[in-house]
Amino acid sequence: MTLAVGPGLLFDSFDSPDMSSALPYSNALVIGAGSWGTALTAVLAERGLQVQFWGRDPALMEEIQSTRRNSRYLPGLVLPESIQATARMEDLRPADLVVFVVPSKAVRETAHSMAALPAVKDAQVIISCAKGIELNSGKRLTQILAESFTQTPLAVLTGPNHAEEVSQRMATAAVVACEKETVALDVQACFTLPWFRTYTSDDVTGVEWAGAMKNPYAIAAGIALGLKLGDNAIAALVTRALAEMVRMGVAMGGRAESFMGLGGVGDLMATCYSEHSRNHRVGRLIGEGMPLQEIMSSTRMVAEGVPNTASLHGAAKAKGVRTPLLDEIYAMLYEAKPAKEAMRALLSRDPRAETE
């Protein structure tokens, strides 16, 4: 395979450490042909797995199969010849490792339509890579997948991982969470490259809540930037967001320490401060005065923070968790509260101890 070499890269194809150790799985299926699915397809192929790549749009999948490029979602990346791209579910062959990476609102429908496919249901592990909580049910994405795939071990891959950087092979770390340690270790081996370092965790609940929760706060950080509130204000907002993530995540059954890891504070920082982040962009444009509807119709990319704000807000109310930041983000996105007014409301709340 020809590997990209350029500024910001720590390894090229000649000085890469030896990655020829035996792989626990030999083939993979990636479900979802957006930017993250495309980048993860490249990661697994570089690691040496045979990768099938499924997306719902026949024209896009034909383009990927014939040109090795996903011009719509990740135009800079040339995928290796070895990957097989298709939109036809009936063409999919059995895979050891299945990666679900459709947007969170499409996970239930996609899992349901694939539930009977041997290619998916007989997998040794299914990995959830989207970041969200289901509206109304308040379910995590692995809980939804478990309804369709009752016998298959489920894992989560998450962390500060912008597809744009991963697709350029820029240094990245992630966390894979699974209740079964042996499965977590096997998945870790598949997502380990000289430039891609993966840690394991058994706190599936914690990392899933963390991955969903950072999205609305990234919108808020973008809004603060758009309003030109300054670095102090953004740092305060991100710090209090972390406190709120821990409060909510622990109430939902996650462990506080997971929120201090890559899937928590790591992803929160990557998203709140990055120009790559779609959530951050949505926020910045709101802060600059553009109406949300106009922003959403200007891109085909998913900004999970918009639906996640509604689902997380609903879950917090149902559980009785205090979430002042999320409440103001919800008011801005769903109740047309002006951004400056929401930020003023956050500052003018009653004083309290930092640890409360």
Ligand SMILES: NC(=O)c1ccc[n+]([C@@H]2O[C@H](COP(=O)([O-])OP(=O)(O)OC[C@H]3O[C@@H](n4cnc5c(N)ncnc54)[C@H](O)[C@@H]3O)[C@@H](O)[C@H]2O)c1
């Ligand atoms: N892009 C990243 O850097 C990144 C990194 C980590 C996690 N994620 C998460 O991965 C998930 C997918 O994000 P993305 O960035 O790949 O999205 P994207 O915006 O790049 O593309 C969305 C993809 O989902 C497909 N899609 C939309 N509705 C669908 C449906 N009903 N059924 C099947 N496919 C459908 C679209 O056709 C498109 O291929 C999100 O939850 C996101 O938070 C993204």
Ligand SMILES: O=P(O)(O)OC[C@H](O)CO
């Ligand atoms: O572009 P965003 O805001 O969806 O963020 C992408 C990833 O979740 C960053 O880890």
